[in-house]
Amino acid sequence: MRRSMTSGIGLMALMAAAFAVCEAGPAVARAPAVAEDAAVRKTATGVEIRLADGVLRLDPWSDNIVRVRFSKTEAWTGNYNPAVIAQPGKVDWTLESGAEKVALKTPALQLIVDRASGEMTVLDAKGQRLTRARPRDGETAPSVQRFELNSQEAIYGLGQHQAGLMDYRGSSVLLQQINTDVAVPMAVSSRGYGVLWNNPATTRVDVATPQYAHSLRFASEAGGGVDYHLIVGPEIDQVIAGYRGLTGQAPLMARWTWGLWQSKERYETQAETLSIVQRYRQMGVPFDAVVQDWQYWAPGGWGSHQFDAQRFPDPAGLVKAVHDLNAHIIISVWPRFDLTTANHDELRKAGALFEPAYPNVYPAGEGRWYDAWSGKGREIYWSQIMRNLGRYDFDGWWLDGSEAELGGKPGQMAEVTTAAGPGAESFNSYPLMHTTAVHDGMRRDMPGKRPFILTRSAYAGQQRNGAITWSGDVEGDWHTFARQIPAALNFSVSGIPYWSADIGGFFGGDPQDAGYAELFTRWYQFGVFNPMFRVHGTGKGKALWDFKPDTQARLIAYDKLRYRLLPYIYSTAWEVTQRSGTMMRPLVMDFRTDANALRLTDQYMFGRGLMVSPVTQQGAELRTIYLPKGDWYDFWTGARLAGGRTLAVKADIDTIPVHVPAGTILPLGPVVSYADQPSQEPLEIRVYPGRDARFELYDDAGDGHGYEKGERATTLLTWSDTAKTLRLGAREGRYPGMKAVQPLKVVCVPTGKAQDVRYAGAETSVTLADCR
Structure with a gap:
């Protein structure tokens, strides 16, 4: 919270006059220039400050972390923390120590400590105050910390929760x-900083x-002290990049x-599972993956990772048949x-089961x-999966x-x-360690x-484990549906980019019921x-053919749109991997200075080029949306709209409002039956003028790890709004199976005029001379 005070520059000038010690250091600071301060000690990684009630350690990990x-006590060195895998980098930082304050600067x-x-007090590079880590104020538990919030500050992240909130202000x-x-x-502030609380x-x-x-307060039930990484942006993308730098990058998924x-809870036989894939192929509807849910085992076989031979007589044949239909299957x-x-007995013998x-x-x-x-437990757990199912x-x-x-x-x-x-x-780190067992095993053995x-x-x-988190066993009603949107957005801004819901x-309804079909x-x-486009639920099946023909037609149209978006989605996934990007973006990420955008629970950017406004009201024909400042285009009609205002837009049962910011290049592919299906149809490159634009188009073989070894291709597309010219940069890289020539159809959205390019x-x- 910013109070009236001398400017950051004036404060630092006053401090400089009072300080008796001034030191500097990349990685390890140089020795003090003057007499040692017994209460301020340089360490191998930073500085240790003795305060009246304990020891404060500040360790620069990068310029902004x-x-x-x-x-x-000095004996405690940190909480159990399997999340952070990075080590401190080389940082040019200075330390100033005076009678009243100690300041560390990168x-x-x-950071200025009283x-x-x-x-x-936490200041940014310009000396503007971001927050203050408050004194303990009588707190007796060892792992409690308060940060000061200003009156307009919004707080996001903290994982996925079902209260329907975007900004957590006013809540616990x-x-x-x-x-x-x-x-x-992981908490993220609209003021451009984040706190990764190192306590599971x-x-x-x-x-x-x-x-x-006026406080953001963390209070953990266990742990020996306060331990966190402070990450300064100022942009939210920079905060998330800092988090990924500490905890690991997200690999590129196939x-x-x-x-x-x-998917369904559950397909009870091998024939039923295979029939799902066969039906999609017979219908000619785009489709890529089926899921074999639980209880495929015989009674008493939960955890055996073995199929009930009566219902699943040939698991290898099932998987092969799915693959032969150009689809995939997980279990x-x-x-x-x-x-x-x-x-069970093998794990218990190794001491790797809970009692x-x-x-x-x-x-x-x-x-x-x-x-x-348990490292041994993870090794045994994966080996059991691999020998029974991986084969x-x-x-x-x-x-x-x-x-x-x-x-x-x-x-x-x-x-x-x-x-x-x-x-x-x-406690809370179990899923990280569990997914580590499976990710590391699959990476090695498959x-x-x-x-x-x-x-x-x-x-x-x-995110480093190639994992998508789904929102759990949620109800199939309008209230719950609406709450999935902020749940997803806060999960994404926590730094983990991939999310899904059933x-x-x-707990869904009857596909033949008109009300449920609308939902x-x-x-x-x-x-x-x-990020993940997945149908699942218990009770009656929810495949396309379970719905009435009019609903089927709508679902198929949107399925085809998803497949047209694949070049955009796959390129965005590359940005996630290569540049710590975020696919599902709360509006604070792109419009942080727009106060009207900070607390919207039902609008978001999908990638950087599409603003999505889901319809969560039954019977809606219109819905109100907010367009941030700047010009926008209606995705469906191409109509240009002025931003900085709230307006009602078409939202009938056939329409989810989607808007594109001026200065966007949007690649759209042809409709294909499955994601990797070869096509000779042109890739459509849509230009939304009004500002300069850029987009990096990414491609590779689609699976395997060749992309990590350079087997990939990128093409930088740039639009000059002044020259009305789209530049297709020279392709960088290549990969096995890459097309020598890619046909393109370049479209100016406002005019509809197109040019074909090979x-x-x-x-x-x-x-595009008249593209404006």
Whole structure:
């Protein structure tokens, strides 16, 4: 919160006059120029400051990231933290120590510590105050910290929660893994900074609640002290890039993963599972993947990773048949084991199962859960999957119950003893360690495939494991549907880019019911603009053919749109991997200075070129949207609209409002039956004039790890709004199977005029003289 005070420059000048010590250092600071200050000690990574009630450590990790730790004693060095895998980099920083204050400065931020109170003021590179880390103010628990908020500041992130909030201001958020709630301790401020709270214990986060007015407060139930990374932007993309730099980059998922997925709880036989793929191919509707949900095993075989031979007589044949139809298949595996399985006994012998056995949430029975914090446990767990299921060539893994669910009661993990210590201290990080077991195993033992995981829970750093998190077993109603939008956006701005929901809700309705068909259609439209486009639920099937013909026609039209968007989506996925990008973007990421955009719960950018406004009201014909400042285009009609205003737009059952900012280049592909299907049809390049624009078009073989070795191609497309010219840059790179010539259709959206181009990789320019 910015109060009236001397400017950052004036404050620093006053401090400089008072300081007795001035030091500087890249990586390790130089020795003090004058007498040592016994309370301020340089360390190998930063500075240690003795305060009245404990020890404060400040360690620069990069120009815009500082790790902050506070404890009552020197012996404590930090909380259990499997999320952060980076090491401090070389940073040019200076330290100034005076009688009243200590200041650490990097090129991007300044931290000023009041030696009497322990209060730490955070300034940006221009000396503008971002926040203050408040003194403990009587807090007795060791892992509690408050940050000052200004009156207009919005706070986002913290994982996925179902309260329907975008900005958490005025609310209290519990970070504790449970079905439908995902705990990721990364908070992001609209003022352009983030806090990665390094504590996986159950944590209460209060955001300007009545008890903690004007404060962002973290309070963990376990842990030896305060431990967090402060990340300064100022742009939100820079904050997320800092988070990824600390916790790992998101690998590029295979092209097929961006197509349509069909799933159900559950397909009961091999024939039923295969029939789903066959039906899509018979209909000629674009489709890429089917999911084999749980209970494919015989009674008593949960955790055996073996099929019931009566219902699934030939698993290898099933997978081959799916592949022969140019589709893919993943299968459900749990971290839970029936007590009579050999896999249970192998893990228990290794000391890698939690005690005691827990009663199932569903169906009746009891079982034990493996300890994913155990390195040996992770190794055994994956080896059991590989020898029983991996040999059939499945394309990925559905990790259900990955919180871990245990007996289904909140907080149970705190009661167990884990390989990492008390469960209370490692609690929320279970899904990170669990997905690590599967990702690392698949990467090693199935080298021809990019790892793919669908999981019900997540923790900081999980993006590095090739995982998409879905929102859990949510209800199929309008209220729940509306809440999935801010849940997804806050999850994305927590730094983990890939999210999904059960289209239509897990507990869905009857596809033949007109009311449910409307809800499903709206959710399906939303799903087109999600990272993962996936239908799933219990009860009656929700495949296209389960709906009446008029609904089928609408769903097929949107399915085809998804496939037309694949070049845009795949290029955006490359941006996620290569530049720490975010696919599903709350408006604060692109319009941070627009106060009207900061708290919208039902609009977002899908990539940088499409603003999506899902329809969450039953019977809607219109919906109100806010267009941020600047010019925009209606995606459906091409009409140009002035921004900086609220307006009502068409939103009948056939239409989800989508708008494109002026200065956008949008690639659209042909409709194909599956994502990797070869096509000789041209790639449409839409130009939305009004500003200069750029877009990097990406392509590769679609699967495998060749892209990591340079087997990929990028083409930079730039639009000069003054010259009315689209420049196709020289193609950089190549990959096996790459087309020598790519036909293009360059379209000026306002005029509809098009030019055909045969792009062979050399720089080419296309002039659209009247494109305005």
